[in-house]
Amino acid sequence: MVDDLPSGTVRSRPSLVSRRTALDLALSCHPGPTVAVTLFAVAMAAGAGAPGRTTALVGAAILAGQLSIGWSNDWIDAGRDAAAGRADKPVGDGRLAASTVRGAALIALAACVALSLALGWRAGLVHLATVASAWAYNVRLKSTLWSWAPYAFSFGFLPLAIALALPGQPVAAWWAILGGALLGVGAHGANVVPDLQDDRANGVHGLPHRIGGTATSIGSAFALVAATVLVVLAPTGEPSAGAALALVVAVGLTILGTTIALSGGRSRLPFSAAIAVAGVDVILLVLSDWVVH
Numbered sequence: 588m589v590d591d592l593p594s595g596t597v598r599s600r601p602s603l604v605s606r607r608t609a610l611d612l613a614l615s616c617h618p619g620p621t622v623a624v625t626l627f628a629v630a631m632a633a634g635a636g637a638p639g640r641t642t643a644l645v646g647a648a649i650l651a652g653q654l655s656i657g658w659s660n661d662w663i664d665a666g667r668d669a670a671a672g673r674a675d676k677p678v679g680d681g682r683l684a685a686s687t688v689r690g691a692a693l694i695a696l697a698a699c700v701a702l703s704l705a706l707g708w709r710a711g712l713v714h715l716a717t718v719a720s721a722w723a724y725n726v727r728l729k730s731t732l733w734s735w736a737p738y739a740f741s742f743g744f745l746p747l748a749i750a751l752a753l754p755g756q757p758v759a760a761w762w763a764i765l766g767g768a769l770l771g772v773g774a775h776g777a778n779v780v781p782d783l784q785d786d787r788a789n790g791v792h793g794l795p796h797r798i799g800g801t802a803t804s805i806g807s808a809f810a811l812v813a814a815t816v817l818v819v820l821a822p823t824g825e826p827s828a829g830a831a832l833a834l835v836v837a838v839g840l841t842i843l844g845t846t847i848a849l850s851g852g853r854s855r856l857p858f859s860a861a862i863a864v865a866g867v868d869v870i871l872l873v874l875s876d877w878v879v880h
Contacts, residue, residue, distance in 0.1 A: 608687065611677035615688050617657035623862050624745075625650045627869045631749050634873030638754070644706055645752055649745075651699035652718040658692035660725045671785040703748075710751035717741040717748060734793030735775050742771030750878050762821035763877040769814035770865050776807030777844060777861040781853040804848040804857070811841045811864045818868050822875045830871060837867045 628649040632642045661668070661678045665688075668679025677683035699718055704711035717740065724737035746759035746767050779786070779795045780803055787796050795803035815837040819830045826834075844860030 608683065611683040612658075612688070612691055614675075615658055615661040615677050615683060615691075616654050617660065619859070619862065621650070621653040621657050623866070624653050627865065628745065628749055630869055630873055631746065631877075632752065635750070635753055635878045637752070641706070641752055641754075644702065645749055648699060648702035648706060648711075648714060651695050651702055652714065652721075655692050655695035655699055656718065656721040656725070658688050658695060659722055662688040662692055663725050667786075667789040667791070670789050671782075673785075706748075706752040707756065709756060710748050713744055713751060714748035717744050729793050730791045732794050732797065734779075734795065735772050738771035738775040739768040740771070742774070743768030746872070746877065753878065755880060757878045757880040760821070760877050760879050762817050763872060766814045766817045766821075766868060766872075769810045769817065770861075770868060773807040773811035773814065773841075774858070774861045774865065776803040776810070777848065777857040780804055780807075780848050780857065781855060800851075801849060804845050807848075807857075807861070808841050808845040811861060812838055815864065815868055815871070818871045818875070822877070829874070833867050833871055837864045840864050840867070 625646055629642055629646040632645040637645065661676055662685050664676075665678045665685040668676040669681070671679070673679040678685050678688050696718070700715060703714045703718075706714070720737040720740040724734065728734055728737055743764050744767070746763040750757050750759040776795055779793065780800050783796055783800050783803075786793075798806075815834055819826050819834050840860045840863050844857035847854050847860075848857040
């Protein structure tokens with residue numbers, strides 16, 4: 588067969604193109620939060636004594652849900668990210684087609700529905716409600732005064748979804764749900780602050796955009812610390828020395844993240860610090876009696 592390509596043209600290898608697409612898809616799923624939330628959920632299920640199959644299924648369902656959330660965010664925000672010149676976003680940078688990310692988001696969502704319902708209808712419906720809440724943020728609520736609500740709902744009810752997947756279908760303690768909601772509010776603020784100016788320029792006017800970066804950073808810090816204090820003090824019995832140390836670590840991480848956020852710039856370290864605080868709180872949950880039978 589005669590090659591119709593002009594002389595000197597290098598034909599792209601399909602495998603190389605596929606690898607690039609896979610890498611860009613991995614970057615578009617918001618890998619940090621996606622991996623962190625999945626690992627937190629697996630740790631909580633295993634720590635509560637879930638069988639290996641249930642723990643694996645919890646991890647798969649949470650991962651599918653988080654992938655759908657991350658990809659839908661980049662799909663829906665493709666135009667805004669391109670206008671803001673977001674080189675860290677493969678879709679906004681033009682390296683990945685929005686249609687590709689849309690297809691990935693919908694496939695992940697379909698997998699999330701099947702995997703969630705495999706945990707039982709109660710756990711499945713609660714988890715799907717948390718995923719729907721996050722999608723509502725991506726579609727509309729991020730530009731309203733209620734931008735914090737999906738984070739509070741999704742993080743708050745995730746412990747309940749995990750508890751309901753356990754044998755006997757117990758529930759999560761009230762303080763685990765409230766602590767998760769506070770973590771969500773804190774994470775929302777830490778995530779949004781670096782992009783406030785770009786978001787405003789592209790028509791996004793959530794609560795942080797209306798009250799400003801300073802108030803958002805301080806409010807997020809209070810929410811993160813309050814979540815940790817709740818997880819330390821609310822369980823029955825005296826807090827252990829380890830719990831007190833965890834509280835000190837969480838406060839230190841929060842102060843570090845808030846200081847960086849208040850200094851201005853586009854650093855993602857405050858959001859990373861918020862994820863680290865969430866990790867500390869998950870460890871406290873695993874070591875406490877957060878499941879109510």
